[in-house]
Amino acid sequence: MAKTFNNIPLSVLDLAPVLEGGTPEQSFKNSVALARNVEQFGFNRYWLAEHHNMPGIASSATSVLIGHIAGATNSIRVGSGGVMLPNHAALVIAEQFGTLATLYPGRIDLGLGRAPGTDQITAYALRRTLNQRVEDFPNQVEELENYFAGTANVHAVPGEGLDIPIWLLGSSGFSAQLSAQKGMPFSFASHFAPDNTMAALKLYRDQFQPSSRMEQPHAMIGVNIVAADTDEEAKYLATTQQQQLLSIRRGQPMKLQPPIENTDEVWSEMEKAVVEQSANSPYTIIGSKETVRQGLEQLLEDTGADEMIINSQIYDIDARIRSYEIVGELMD
Incomplete structure (x- = not known):
């Protein structure tokens, strides 16, 4: 059967955003509300990402928050998208996710990344050393296994x-190749590294070696989606995501900002061009249900992805839930 967006799993990537004027406590309440809703909408996974020293992201203690979300839901798979393994002892991650899988059997995913998820100063504070090399990551994964x-x-x-499913995450060819060699599922961060997506997927599929886990390659791609009842409303809501991208580009990360009417007031012409280039990526879909439908259909045709995971950086929690509801309606 040909792949369409309503016969492959769709999932949720949550950074537990801290809102301007809000607190991490409210962020966690919002994540619980979102998780409970997307479970009802039919989404497959709810993944949380490890970041540190970021004022707008509250998911730094990723395994703790995974347990909180799993405890507040009933059936949706909950996991890491991902845990940055070089920041941790492999034994600690094995114990943490062993605990989670024991508490919530059959519902826990372990996605692993090799980036620090932060700046170099914070990476040092996490690890106490920066002597680890990229080449050490495969050894860490093997140790964890x-x-x-x-x-x-x-x-x-x-x-x-x-038996805890392990995914490798990446935004380049390194993890694509390692996933292929180990016969693991692979999730590519196309939502923020769109230009590398097709090459990484091809590398993964071409070099895939069957394993006891999987006989065939299984690839998931990341997609930014801001959906609303009209294209105009979605474009307005998407100015939150654009402001976040701009703050990261400036090296000044901040809390998630409310949407604004006139974006020209916050960026220069050069910055506007950079943000618009990202907004025009096929891996960023902004619009009404029909616009989102067309974008998802085109992505699947282009990538042949086996799953998609959706990131929606929307300020208002009700609008964020509604965005996922619209995607859920497409799955129906």
Whole structure:
């Protein structure tokens, strides 16, 4: 059967945004509300991402928040998109996710990234050393697998013997190649690295080696979606995401800002061009239900993705829930 957006799994990527004028406490309440709603809308996974030293992102203690969301929902899979493995001892992650999988059997995913998810100063504060190399990441992944398999000299309790799905995440070809070599599912961050997407997916599929986990490659792509009842409303809501991108480009990350009527008041012509280039990416879809439908259909035709995970940086929680509801209606 040909792939369409309503016969492949669609999932949610949540950064637990801290709103301008809000607090992390409110962010967590919003995440619970969103998770409960998207579970009813039919979404497959609810992933949270590890970031540090970011005033607008509250998901730094990722495994703790995964447990909170899993405890507030009933059936949706909950996981990391991802845990930045170089920031942690592999044994600690095995124990944390072993605990989560024991508490919520059959519902926990472990997505792994190799970036720090922060700046270099914060990375040092997390790791106490920056001596780790990119080449160390495959060894860390193997060490983590050994804890789950029970083949390490140290036992992860709980964790040992549990079948926890491990995904590798990436925005370049490195994790695509490693995922292929290990026969693992692969999630590509096309929502913020669109230009590298097709090459990474091809590399993953061309080099995939069947494993006990999977016989065929399985790729998920990230998509930014701001959906509303009209194209005009969606474009207005999307100015929040554009302001966030602008703050990151300036090296001045901030809390999630409310939408604005006139974006020309906040950026220069050069900055406007950069933001508009991102907004015009096929991996960023802004509009009404029909606009979103067309965008998703085109993405699947272009990428052949097996799953899609959706990031919606919308200031108002009700509008954010409505955005996912519109996508859920497309799945129906």
